[in-house]
Amino acid sequence: MTTVTTQTEQGLYINPEALTAHLPALNYRNDALHMEQVSITELVDCYDTPCYVYSKQAILDVYQAYTDSFASLKHQVCYAVKANSNLAVLGVLAQAGAGFDIVSRGELMRVLAAGGDAARVVFSGVGKTYGDIEYALTQGIGCFNVESISELALINEVAQQLDKSAPISLRVNPNVDAKTHPYISTGLKDNKFGITHEDAVAVYEQAAALSHIDIVGIDCHIGSQLTEVEPFVAALDKVIELIHTLREKGIELRHMDLGGGLGVRYIDETPVSMDEFAAALLPKLSELGLTVFFEPGRSIVANAGVLLTRVDVLKPTEHKNFAIVDAAMNDLIRPALYQAEMAVIPSVLPSKGIDTDGTQPWDIVGAICETGDFLAKGRLLALEVGDTLAITGAGAYGFTMSSNYNSRPRASEVMVSGNHHQLIRPRETIESLYENETLWQAQ
Numbered sequence: 086m087t088t089v090t091t092q093t094e095q096g097l098y099i100n101p102e103a104l105t106a107h108l109p110a111l112n113y114r115n116d117a118l119h120m121e122q123v124s125i126t127e128l129v130d131c132y133d134t135p136c137y138v139y140s141k142q143a144i145l146d147v148y149q150a151y152t153d154s155f156a157s158l159k160h161q162v163c164y165a166v167k168a169n170s171n172l173a174v175l176g177v178l179a180q181a182g183a184g185f186d187i188v189s190r191g192e193l194m195r196v197l198a199a200g201g202d203a204a205r206v207v208f209s210g211v212g213k214t215y216g217d218i219e220y221a222l223t224q225g226i227g228c229f230n231v232e233s234i235s236e237l238a239l240i241n242e243v244a245q246q247l248d249k250s251a252p253i254s255l256r257v258n259p260n261v262d263a264k265t266h267p268y269i270s271t272g273l274k275d276n277k278f279g280i281t282h283e284d285a286v287a288v289y290e291q292a293a294a295l296s297h298i299d300i301v302g303i304d305c306h307i308g309s310q311l312t313e314v315e316p317f318v319a320a321l322d323k324v325i326e327l328i329h330t331l332r333e334k335g336i337e338l339r340h341m342d343l344g345g346g347l348g349v350r351y352i353d354e355t356p357v358s359m360d361e362f363a364a365a366l367l368p369k370l371s372e373l374g375l376t377v378f379f380e381p382g383r384s385i386v387a388n389a390g391v392l393l394t395r396v397d398v399l400k401p402t403e404h405k406n407f408a409i410v411d412a413a414m415n416d417l418i419r420p421a422l423y424q425a426e427m428a429v430i431p432s433v434l435p436s437k438g439i440d441t442d443g444t445q446p447w448d449i450v451g452a453i454c455e456t457g458d459f460l461a462k463g464r465l466l467a468l469e470v471g472d473t474l475a476i477t478g479a480g481a482y483g484f485t486m487s488s489n490y491n492s493r494p495r496a497s498e499v500m501v502s503g504n505h506h507q508l509i510r511p512r513e514t515i516e517s518l519y520e521n522e523t524l525w526q527a528q
């Protein structure tokens with residue numbers, strides 16, 4: 086089997102065909118990159134660049150893998166909306182029966198607009214306001230994942246005002262090292278998230294004494310892009326210990342929520358497979374007799390998506406070669422924010438065949454006035470101005486983290502299914518970026 090990466094003195098070569106062999110949504114046919122059955126060239130002709138493209142089938146396949154792997158248990162997969170919140174993506178998952186994990190009122194409104202069921206939504210997040218809680222309760226939210234004592238008191242107060250009982254879980258912080266990038270590690274005791282393991286029982290007892298609170302579960306989420314199973318198991322053990330203690334105190338739960346965080350293969354990582362994940366957790370989960378919730382985001386959508394971008398300028402310099410492309414850090418911030426390495430592959434394979442011949446090392450950069458504006462560094466590619474490149478693994482934390490920095494309209498989004506494709510969000514117009522702004526008119 087051909088290896089995916091070759092590190093040479095000049096830079097990193099990623100073999101496009103070997104890479105896409107691991108990405109079910111993508112394949113090369115007659116040297117032309119396709120998503121499902123649609124060629125990238127056709128998509129660029131229709132929608133221009135920069136453009137995010139998502140495979141409907143790839144999204145559904147991972148969702149199905151979760152539900153199949155845990156079929157022996159009562160379970161609910163709550164897709165983490167912040168990974169990719171386009172209505173088409175949410176709608177596809179809602180139709181498949183998914184629940185949702187949200188972190189804002191805006192995300193709840195999106196879920197409802199996409200046909201999702203509020204009763205299958207869990208509301209996470211450290212800063213829920215009175216208005217957020219009121220809206221969620223009115224819509225019939227499935228569960229609030231409570232992150233502090235003051236939030237618990239506020240939820241009780243709002244529920245009392247509305248004459249409702251608010252379903253809650255406590256998000257406990259198991260103090261487990263997820264061994265991932267510090268910015269996406271959330272389960273350590275110095276993180277802002279959750280209630281410490283030590284305080285959890287006392288806070289449950291306080292919750293049980295509140296008039297308008299209905300304790301339904303327990304929740305933890307220790308981080309993102311986890312590539313090992315041990316941190317999940319360690320967190321689960323700590324949660325199970327709490328469940329037993331709570332039972333002894335007469336506090337019975339209906340569900341436990343293991344959060345999200347399952348990592349994906351961006352280039353040549355070896356993340357935990359779904360089988361390995363299920364095998365490690367199932368024996369422990371089966372004994373408990375609770376419904377199990379998951380909150381996967383990245384693992385469902387990352388490899389369903391690519392960001393397509395065009396090479397606008399090639400700028401070789403004495404020390405480095407820069408390929409300036411029409412996407413930038415405002416479109417895809419993961420490389421700049423998390424030092425994420427993402428694969429960049431050509432939409433058409435160079436006719437020379439697939440090896441490092443004819444390639445040069447390139448830094449793939451945007452046109453933004455920031456040195457941190459790069460999408461990949463030191464990649465061996467054979468490039469010409471006008472080429473289309475696909476940045477893979479861009480379905481999660483891509484568009485949702487994009488901004489209008491440098492007054493750049495955000496990219497368009499397209500969904501592909503079989504040989505069909507549909508624009509699911511047009512590229513913003515430049516005028517729309519300032520249409521709600523006003524000139525200073527007072528004296």
Ligand SMILES: *Cc1c(COP(=O)(O)O)cnc(C)c1O
Nearest residue numbers: 165209309345346380381382383
């Ligand atoms: C971000 C987040 C998730 C999803 O994490 P992934 O790594 O994308 O699976 C799940 N739960 C909570 C509370 C989150 O903040």
